[in-house]
Amino acid sequence: MGSGSSPCASCKLLRRRCTQECIFAPYFPSDDPRKFSIVHKVFGASNISKMLQELPIHQRSEAVNSLVFEANARVRDPVYGCVGAISYLQSQVSQLQMQLAMAQSEILCIQMQQESTTVTNSLPTHVDDQDDKLMILSESSNCYGVLPQYINFPSSSSSSSNVFQDYEPLKRETFWN
Numbered sequence: 001m002g003s004g005s006s007p008c009a010s011c012k013l014l015r016r017r018c019t020q021e022c023i024f025a026p027y028f029p030s031d032d033p034r035k036f037s038i039v040h041k042v043f044g045a046s047n048i049s050k051m052l053q054e055l056p057i058h059q060r061s062e063a064v065n066s067l068v069f070e071a072n073a074r075v076r077d078p079v080y081g082c083v084g085a086i087s088y089l090q091s092q093v094s095q096l097q098m099q100l101a102m103a104q105s106e107i108l109c110i111q112m113q114q115e116s117t118t119v120t121n122s123l124p125t126h127v128d129d130q131d132d133k134l135m136i137l138s139e140s141s142n143c144y145g146v147l148p149q150y151i152n153f154p155s156s157s158s159s160s161s162n163v164f165q166d167y168e169p170l171k172r173e174t175f176w177n
Contacts, residue, residue, distance in 0.1 A: 008024050008029060009033040009037070023052050024048075026061075027052070028064070038072060039068055039071045043071065
């Protein structure tokens, strides 16, 4: 039995007698009935029982935690479940990496402008050739020639073959208006 003489949450929900050998009792205590209810709704008691029996005892607790997480995700998003949450988080990571790369390029640009200011201040005041003047001005005022190496940053997800890598966050749509 779960805790003392009260049946576990699964036996309460299924309206059966909770025995000492109840496979659900250690993982679905009577004080948290929602935990079993949601897992039962998504996977079914028979399937949960089979999964737990196939696992070694030391892995069952983590399996139950995983089932609860997956069931909650499936209830929130019946179509995509955990995959929807994962793709949304991957999209956020990608956006944040792009923002970081842009911030780093802006910092580099500012640093180059500051360095070019000190270089142009130390240049001779008299330059004979007009082309030399234009070259000095264009080199000192334009830092965007170096930015592509920072914009094309390597992504941690680019090496993996994720299906949802380049997609926008998934949204629910209805087919009828």
